[in-house]
Structures are given as structure tokens and as C-alpha cells.
Amino acid sequence: MAESFLVDVPDLHPGVPYAYAAAPPAGYRLVFTAGACPLNARGRVAAPGDVAAQAALVMDHLETALRAAGAELGDVVRSTVYVASTAREDLATAWDVVRSRMGDHPAPSTLLGVAVLGWPDQLVEVEAVAAVPGDALR
Template sequence: MSSVVRLLHAPQLADAPDAYAATAPADARLVFLAGACPLEDDGTATAPGDDAARAARCVETVEQALQAAGATLMDVISTRVLVASSAQRELVTAR
């Protein structure tokens, strides 16, 4: 699967597994998604207490919204993960 997103690794910065920046062509169409909540299609909460399952459901929701816009996860430039907890392990699991 190809993408127009270009990941940029800055050689003068510490070696990291993730890119430090990303770009898209100037003529790229932007798609803004609403927040993804761990909800099933019927509105019930996904797997209460299972952080990994809840995060996976959020990704599924994002994939479906992107598909409706004619895009895929390969087209995503930036994400933000918010976890309503002070437990670092829950954030790590969600990421």
C-alpha cells in the first residue's frame, strides 16, 4: 500500500524508530476526524477494563472514518492518544 505521506528522519537528532516529522504534498486533501471512542456500533462500551481491546476498537473506528473519506491509515500524518487515567501502563497499552 502506498502513501503520499513522507516521513522525515533528522540525521542530526538522536536515532529514533519513529520519524521526527512528516509531510504531505501541497495539493493533498486534508481530512479531519472527530475523536474515536471505544464504542460498539450499538453505542455500548467496548470491553470495559481491557485497555488493549478499547484502543483497538478506536483504531477500527478511525479506519472506518478514513475509508468513508477515501483514505487509509497509511495517509495519516498525525495522531493524538488521550487516556483518561494517571496510570502510565494504561497509556503504554493504548499506544
Template sequence: MSAVHLVRSDALAAAPYAYASRVEPGAELIFLAGACPLADDGSTVAVGDVAGQARRCVENMLVALVAAGAGLADVASTRVLVASSERRDLVAAWEVVRAAFGEHDVPSTLMGVAALGYEDQLVEVEVVAAVRRG
């Protein structure tokens, strides 16, 4: 069982995600660096393809979670950054990330930004997770 509990409220508009998460006392917090759409050689994948880059971000995020001793159910929040001012691009990235989480509809922030760090990078996914140890 995860140390993360999703919080919902009937007093807020229905949304396809939890509005908050609560982490059990004593859980270890894990802060992942932003997962980027990078191939194993460090090159940017899916140049010009927001959804393709989001898929690679999710793949890299999963690898980082496992390396930290966590999984998707341990994620307490995400931030999805998209280098675009076009709502359709933000939605394209969000749909990929949201699908990856399935039933664990973690609270998220979706943001359009002016630029991201790697050449040709359009998407980045930040994650905070929490796990019980011992």
C-alpha cells in the same frame, strides 16, 4: 502513493515513529473526530481494558478513514488519549495503535488525561490525514 511524507532526523534521538510529516501542496486534509471505543449500538466496549478499547478505536478509525476516502498510509499525525496517569496504561494503548500502523510510523502524541467523554471510556485516537484528489 500517499501525499504524506514522513520526516526523520539523525540529529534527534531514535524513536519508534517519525518526528514529523510533510503533506504535499494541494493535498486535501482530513480531520477525523476522535475514534472512540464504541460498539455499533453506541455502548462502550472493553470496559476496564485499555488495550481492548485501543483496538476498537483503531477499528473505528479505519472505518472513518475509508468513509473519508483515505487509508492508513494517508495519516499525517495522530494523538492517542488515555484516561489514566499510569504509564503502563499509556504504553498499552500506544502498542496497539503503533502496531496498527505497521511500517507507516506516523508522528504521534501520547497523552494521559483526566477523563474522556463517554462513560467507561479509557482511550480515544485523533487522526489527521491527507489525500490527493483528482
């Protein structure tokens, strides 16, 4: 999805690293992902205790899920980033990884610190909604 589908909101603070809103045009279909988790090939959480490494693996898995549906990170119109921590530094670390992977596409996103995530030792999870042309879905 082209960055032009991100909505400019001039009445809100312009210094945030994400768009305040996004609106896919007519003829686009939405792709909803489950929360991408930092699981390795054996189904175990990789890099226990390492927020940055888990965030990187989560983004790899999110890209894989999006590709399977005919989408890519540039098609994301909304994401939610969950970090199992009360330390803002951990949230910032995860956000830096997610934001860098999004490149020039600052889709609207919410960053949350939560008490616990679903897998033992899991610190990061990211879910997304993407928009693709109607015929792009498999």
C-alpha cells in the same frame, strides 16, 4: 501516503517509534477525524476496563472514518492518542495497539494520559489527520 513524506530529523534521537514530522506534498488534501471512540453498535463503550480491547476497537473505528473520506492509516500524517489513566503501563498498552495498526508507517503522534474522556468507562480515544491526493476525497 508514502512513508517518504515522513520527514527525517537527523538532529533528534533516532530511536523513537514515530516520525518527528510529516509534510504532505502539493496537491494533497487533509482529512481531519474526530476522536475515534470505543463505542459498540448500541452506542455504549465496549470492554470497560480493558485498555487494549478499547484501543483495538478505536483503531477499527478510525480506519472506518478514514475510509469514508478516501484515506487509510498509511495516509495519516499526525495522530493523538488519549488514555484516561495515570499509569504509564496503560499508556504503553494503548500505544502498542495503535503502533501495531500503523504498521510500517510511523507517523508523528502524541500520547497523552488524561483525567477523563467523554463517555462513561471510556479509556482510549485516537484522532488523526491524513493527507490524500486532491481528487481522492469524496
